Amino acid sequence: MDLYDKLTILSDAAKYDAACTSSGATSSSKGTGIGSSIDCGICHTFSADGRCVSLLKVLMTNSCIYDCKYCVNRRSNDVKRAAFTPEELAELTMEFYRRNYIEGLFLSSGILKNPDYTCERMIETLRILRYHYRFYGYIHAKAIPGADPILIQKLGILADRMSVNIELPSEQSLSLLAPDKTKTAVLAPMAQIRKGIVENQSDLVRYRNAPRFAPAGQSTQMIIGATPETDYQILNLSSALYQKYKLKRVFFSAYMPVSDNPLLPAPNVKPPLLREHRLYQADWLLRYYHFEAKELLDEENPFFNPYIDPKCTWALRHMDFFPVEVNEAPYETLLRVPGIGVRSAKRILSARKLHSLDYDTLKKIGVVLKRAQFFITCKGKLREGLIVTPLAAFRALSGDDPAFRTMGTKGEQLSLFDAMASSNESEMKLCLFKPTSPTVTTEPTTGF
Amino acid sequence: MSFQTNLSYCYDGTYYGFLSGVFESFRAKELPSDFFSEDSEQVSLYPVKWIQTDPAKSARVDKAVKEKLGDYCYELVRLGFLSCLPNRERTILCFLHRAFREGPKAANEISDEYVYRMTKAVRHLSNEAHLLKGFIRFSDIDGALCTVITPKNRVIPVIANHFLERYPRENFLIYDQTHKEALVYSDRTASFLKDVDYRLPGSDEKEGLYRALWQNYYDTIAVEGRYNPRCRMTHMPKRYWENMTELGDRFRKEEQKKLKEGLLPFALNE
Numbered sequence: 001m002d003l004y005d006k007l008t009i010l011s012d013a014a015k016y017d018a019a020c021t022s023s024g025a026t027s028s029s030k031g032t033g034i035g036s037s038i039d040c041g042i043c044h045t046f047s048a049d050g051r052c053v054s055l056l057k058v059l060m061t062n063s064c065i066y067d068c069k070y071c072v073n074r075r076s077n078d079v080k081r082a083a084f085t086p087e088e089l090a091e092l093t094m095e096f097y098r099r100n101y102i103e104g105l106f107l108s109s110g111i112l113k114n115p116d117y118t119c120e121r122m123i124e125t126l127r128i129l130r131y132h133y134r135f136y137g138y139i140h141a142k143a144i145p146g147a148d149p150i151l152i153q154k155l156g157i158l159a160d161r162m163s164v165n166i167e168l169p170s171e172q173s174l175s176l177l178a179p180d181k182t183k184t185a186v187l188a189p190m191a192q193i194r195k196g197i198v199e200n201q202s203d204l205v206r207y208r209n210a211p212r213f214a215p216a217g218q219s220t221q222m223i224i225g226a227t228p229e230t231d232y233q234i235l236n237l238s239s240a241l242y243q244k245y246k247l248k249r250v251f252f253s254a255y256m257p258v259s260d261n262p263l264l265p266a267p268n269v270k271p272p273l274l275r276e277h278r279l280y281q282a283d284w285l286l287r288y289y290h291f292e293a294k295e296l297l298d299e300e301n302p303f304f305n306p307y308i309d310p311k312c313t314w315a316l317r318h319m320d321f322f323p324v325e326v327n328e329a330p331y332e333t334l335l336r337v338p339g340i341g342v343r344s345a346k347r348i349l350s351a352r353k354l355h356s357l358d359y360d361t362l363k364k365i366g367v368v369l370k371r372a373q374f375f376i377t378c379k380g381k382l383r384e385g386l387i388v389t390p391l392a393a394f395r396a397l398s399g400d401d402p403a404f405r406t407m408g409t410k411g412e413q414l415s416l417f418d419a420m421a422s423s424n425e426s427e428m429k430l431c432l433f434k435p436t437s438p439t440v441t442t443e444p445t446t447g448f
Numbered sequence: 449m450s451f452q453t454n455l456s457y458c459y460d461g462t463y464y465g466f467l468s469g470v471f472e473s474f475r476a477k478e479l480p481s482d483f484f485s486e487d488s489e490q491v492s493l494y495p496v497k498w499i500q501t502d503p504a505k506s507a508r509v510d511k512a513v514k515e516k517l518g519d520y521c522y523e524l525v526r527l528g529f530l531s532c533l534p535n536r537e538r539t540i541l542c543f544l545h546r547a548f549r550e551g552p553k554a555a556n557e558i559s560d561e562y563v564y565r566m567t568k569a570v571r572h573l574s575n576e577a578h579l580l581k582g583f584i585r586f587s588d589i590d591g592a593l594c595t596v597i598t599p600k601n602r603v604i605p606v607i608a609n610h611f612l613e614r615y616p617r618e619n620f621l622i623y624d625q626t627h628k629e630a631l632v633y634s635d636r637t638a639s640f641l642k643d644v645d646y647r648l649p650g651s652d653e654k655e656g657l658y659r660a661l662w663q664n665y666y667d668t669i670a671v672e673g674r675y676n677p678r679c680r681m682t683h684m685p686k687r688y689w690e691n692m693t694e695l696g697d698r699f700r701k702e703e704q705k706k707l708k709e710g711l712l713p714f715a716l717n718e
Contacts, residue, residue: 004664007661007664007668008664008668012668015669016671028613029613029616031617031636032616034615034616035614036610036613042578042581043683044583045684046679046683046684047666047669047670048667048670048675048680049670049671049672049676049679049680050679050680050682050683051671051674054582096662098586098615098618099585099586099658100584100595101585101662256674257673270673271673271674354556360559364558
């Protein structure tokens with residue numbers, strides 16, 4: 001089998017991994033090797049599905065001893081199998097990197113023979129890259145659950161980012177669909193990596209030249225829509241993962257039908273892309289907007305509203321919080337306004353030092369008013385000519401949500417307003433405008 | 449402004465030439481109505497003042513901007529000059545007249561027309577430079593890495609450091625076809641060339657193999673169930689496609705097809 005076919009098989013098998021970021025690490029070869037990475041990451045191209053491609057995302061091999069029902073590489077699936085040799089993959093990575101096709105390598109693997117053997121082959125690949133080619137670019141390595149802790153340690157020294165996929169959002173689902181994996185086997189390497197990163201940080205303070213262990217942190221991924229967990233459970237799980245395991249990112253991957261197993265959604269079920277989108281929006285709110293999971297969802301409303309994004313939903317439920325005076329509100333309050341993000345909020349802060357802001361100036365500094373206008377005042381005044389009715393606000397808030405554009409068809413967008421006009425309207429308003437009851441909040445649990 | 453004149457300044461098109469023009473404007477206490485570089489074919493009906501590039505004068509202006517107006521203004525001026533803002537020289541000059549009067553805070557005065565235009569243009573430039581750090585595709589031509597780009601702004605000075613740091617042991621060439629400029633790095637020395645012509649030579653077998661591998665990888669990595677061309681175009685505007693290995697050939701073919709069918713009035717390249 002030649003390189004061309006191998007690459008086809010092994011990138012095809014890796015494409016369901018959502019993560020392809022190259023962010024979080026800064027490195028330079030200082031003239032002695034090849035490669036660098038910058039903190040913000042660089043996208044090198046965008047594939048036909050609109051996702052950023054920044055790393056060469058491949059599996060070491062797609063043959064696997066496990067039989068996870070949701071996975072395209074499961075033992076019982078009849079697909080072509082292939083494997084890279086470490087030398088081959090390292091050379092391919094270097095040739096791609098030289099041509100500026102990629103920012104680095106994302107290496108994962110099916111389990112060949114046993115976890116230790118698989119992990120050793122990955123380590124060998126990274127060793128060739130780092131020491132033979134003196135490669136300073138970005139490397140994301142998947143920790144193999146069940147591999148010896150010493151091997152995970154070695155992998156972490158060679159890679160910039162590590163990740164362990166928790167795969168499914170609860171233990172029941174995991175035991176049902178991935179009988180060979182257990183919660184402990186998944187969480188053990190995650191805990192080890194966290195420990196490694198923490199220890200490494202204190203080492204680096206003491207010894208400047210201590211080897212760096214996964215400097216870009218660790219991330220994880222779970223599949224959405226293959227199992228019956230609610231958004232509330234998933235969000236609680238991810239916020240617990242951020243707190244407990246100090247993860248950099250939690251990725252969500254809408255389940256793509258790859259099997260006709262009766263335990264899974266039927267192959268003709270559309271992947272829940274909108275749901276995935278809402279979860280990412282909520283994830284951003286947790287990480288950059290000072291929101292907490294319990295503010296966005298609760299036991300009574302365990303799913304996100306499909307028509308309006310989580311931040312707007314929160315805003316509509318807390319109309320007493322608004323309007324916010326742009327010239328006085330602190331940073332955290334500005335961030336709560338739908339339509340004002342981190343950048344806009346920072347621009348407002350620096351612009352208002354000079355003089356008070358009006359709507360024209362807001363526009364000039366790049367604040368988009370389409371949504372924000374319903375929630376702000378400038379010098380105590382609402383925007384001129386603005387009619388604030390729930391329906392007008394609802395249209396402005398939901399109409400241009402990129403989620404609907406990604407869903408593609410006009411029909412769906414029309415059905416949004418049909419749904420509004422029909423008997424659903426009262427139901428939806430109820431769901432939106434119902435004040436959140438100050439119930440006792442439960443501690444976030446890991447779901448396991 | 450009272451010192452507004454109908455003079456046009458003609459200079460050599462370089463940054464230092466422009467700074468000499470700035471010096472002259474402050475010295476003569478006059479604001480020219482237009483700036484143009486000697487190689488542009490612009491004909492002015494108004495009187496023209498020829499600006500001789502004087503390194504000493506330029507250095508004085510450069511130093512003054514840096515020390516009196518601060519790093520942010522310095523960047524704004526330097527990058528503003530590289531941007532594709534129409535009439536950029538005069539916009540920057542007007543800004544400088546105001547900034548030297550009011551100090552560094554003038555750059556935050558976003559409601560000022562000149563500051564607004566410059567900030568916007570610089571943002572456009574920085575965005576394009578950031579995108580190109582990823583979208584540039586090198587071809588291995590006899591061991592040297594070569595690429596041709598067609599950016600709207602003059603991005604080479606902005607992206608040069610990134611590539612110098614990334615490939616310190618390679619030899620490479622980045623050619624900006626729009627502005628006829630090139631960055632050449634060989635034997636660990638970088639040089640910046642102006643008014644050059646370059647055409648990418650044909651590729652050998654090995655180069656062809658890696659191009660094919662990359663195109664194949666690009667096609668494979670997309671998940672069919674998530675096909676979303678609009679999202680791709682948002683993140684990666686079509687004007688970059690022509691120079692990208694994974695899309696260029698196909699993009700050109702598509703265009704030729706449209707041309708044949710009479711959907712396009714003329715070819716976009718050439």
